[in-house]
Amino acid sequence: MTMNPNPQPNTAQVRELLSPYLDSEVTETERSLLEHELTQSVELRQELESLRQTVAWLASLPKVAAPRPFTLSEADVSPRQKKGYFDWPLWFGRCPHSGIKGMVTASLLVIAVIMAILTQPFGNNSSEVAMDPQSTQVALSNQAEDKPAPELAKQSPKKEVSPETKLTQDEAIKATPSAQPTIPEKKELILEMAAQPAEPPTARGAPLAKAPPVNLAEPTATNTATLTPTVTATPQLTATPSSSPEISPTTSLPWVIIGLIGLVILVVGILGWVKK
Amino acid sequence: MLLSILLNEFDMIKEAQNGSVAAFNQLVMTYQSLAYNVAYRVMGNRESAADACQESFLKAYKSMHQYQGGSFKSWLLRIVTNTCYDQIRYRIRRPADSLEDLTQETGEDDGRWANHDELPEERMLRDELNDLLQQAINQLPQDQRTVLVLSDVQHLSYQEIAEVINQPLGTVKSRLSRARHRVRDFLLEHKELLPNQYR
Known part of the structure; x- marks a missing residue:
């Protein structure tokens, strides 16, 4: 066979018919046209022969044995245990509607937590005051009219006296003038307080608020009865974030965490849905 | 003979559509040589063809509910060819992953x-x-x-x-x-x- 690289068929349409002609996939009209052209053109006959040879070579390509069987096992077709982090079935089972169920569950969780937070009793003014240590200090400093305490506080400049502690001392002193401690006693108290390790302002109020009334009330037995105002002042002092059960930051923290978890689940689910 | 084979294939398809892996594996055994040879000629590489073939059968099993009749061979080969081209496109996008394939010799010494x-x-x-x-x-x-x-x-x-x-x-x-x-x-x-x- 001689293969002409540049045959010159009569028309491109006739050349297009060569391939289906080899497969007997031409109509009678096309066959007649092509066979007529073949009798007229040697080049077209050569092209037909070259195509016929090409097809024969391609047909002779050997079959290749598969390197392994491609049968599937139950493990291949079972749902995968490990899925992407954004796939709902990993979190909420494998049922077809698990995605919707998961979304609804997470949404309800978020709504429930928001409702729980909104319906929290946010307490009275004392709790609000206690939420802001600076305003507490201002308010207490207005109430405190006792002069010796600030003076004594100046003697220990490295250690700041807690406002709650200051109030306790002042209240106790005002309530029981006879039980007012002497200046050396106050010095001892301040030094004792100064000897304690430094703590953040928010954490320092609670332990110190409880200790001073005891120390101040101990000197005389008569102080016990006259210390009643001290007890009435205690709610203000104990309304710190770490001491009152009604204070929202402490109580609502688990709710906030649960809410955040629900929110994260919801966002992850939405992302997974969008991804699909 | 041909009719019995077709009936048998029809039954296997029905069973496979109902989730029978054994029935589907009968279909795999029937068509795996054809599928592998198509994949091999389209991809020009033995390992790639085997991977494409395995993936194709897995896709076919998972898509059996979409098979609405007609020639099962044509339906399966459509999955095979599409999978082959997916893999070819993937390798074009990430040529580093297919470096081993590119360096593989093109001879057909074994397997033929x-x-x-x-x-x-x-x-x-x-x-x-x-x-x-x-x-x-x-x-x-x-x-x-x-x-x-x-x-x-x-x-x-x-x-x-x-x-x-x-x-x-x-x-x-x-x-x-x-x-x-x-x-x-x-x-x-x-x-x-x-x-x-x-x-």
């Missing part, structure tokens, strides 16, 4: 169904011609390659090819014609590798 009557010299010449033909197939555009492999290598009819590629018969004819002309031209460009009588 050897003709033991051939002399060693004849075998060598035939191997060279086969490699050249595979190179000619590899240089074809994707759409023409599929049609050529299905028609001239796997001997599917025009109608079956039209079902596989989901195109009308006229498209099959024109693609096949262009593919054959391209392969012929490629072979003429490498005359020195053709058998002596064809140079």
Whole structure:
């Protein structure tokens, strides 16, 4: 066979018919046209022969044995245990509607937590005051009219006296003038307080608020009865974030965490849905 | 005989659609050689073809509920060819992953169904011609390659090819014609590798 690289068929349409002609996939009209052209053109006959040879070579390509069987096992077709982090079935089972169920569950969780937070009793003014240590200090400093305490506080400049502690001392002193401690006693108290390790302002109020009334009330037995105002002042002092059960930051923290978890689940689910 | 085979295949398809892996594996055993050979000729690489084939059967099993009748062979081969092209596109996008495949030799020494009557010299010449033909197939555009492999290598009819590629018969004819002309031209460009009588 001689293969002409540049045959010159009569028309491109006739050349297009060569391939289906080899497969007997031409109509009678096309066959007649092509066979007529073949009798007229040697080049077209050569092209037909070259195509016929090409097809024969391609047909002779050997079959290749598969390197392994491609049968599937139950493990291949079972749902995968490990899925992407954004796939709902990993979190909420494998049922077809698990995605919707998961979304609804997470949404309800978020709504429930928001409702729980909104319906929290946010307490009275004392709790609000206690939420802001600076305003507490201002308010207490207005109430405190006792002069010796600030003076004594100046003697220990490295250690700041807690406002709650200051109030306790002042209240106790005002309530029981006879039980007012002497200046050396106050010095001892301040030094004792100064000897304690430094703590953040928010954490320092609670332990110190409880200790001073005891120390101040101990000197005389008569102080016990006259210390009643001290007890009435205690709610203000104990309304710190770490001491009152009604204070929202402490109580609502688990709710906030649960809410955040629900929110994260919801966002992850939405992302997974969008991804699909 | 053919009718019983078709009935048997119909039953297996029904069972596979109901989730029977055993029934589907019967279909796999029937078509795995055809599927692998198509994948091999389309991809030009044994390992890639095996991977594509395995993935295709898995896809087919998971998509059995979408099979609405007609030629199961055509339906399966459509999945195979689409999977092959997905993998080819993936390798084009990430060539580093397929470096091993690219460096793999193109010879067909193992795995072929050897003709033991051939002399060693004849075998060598035939191997060279086969490699050249595979190179000619590899240089074809994707759409023409599929049609050529299905028609001239796997001997599917025009109608079956039209079902596989989901195109009308006229498209099959024109693609096949262009593919054959391209392969012929490629072979003429490498005359020195053709058998002596064809140079």
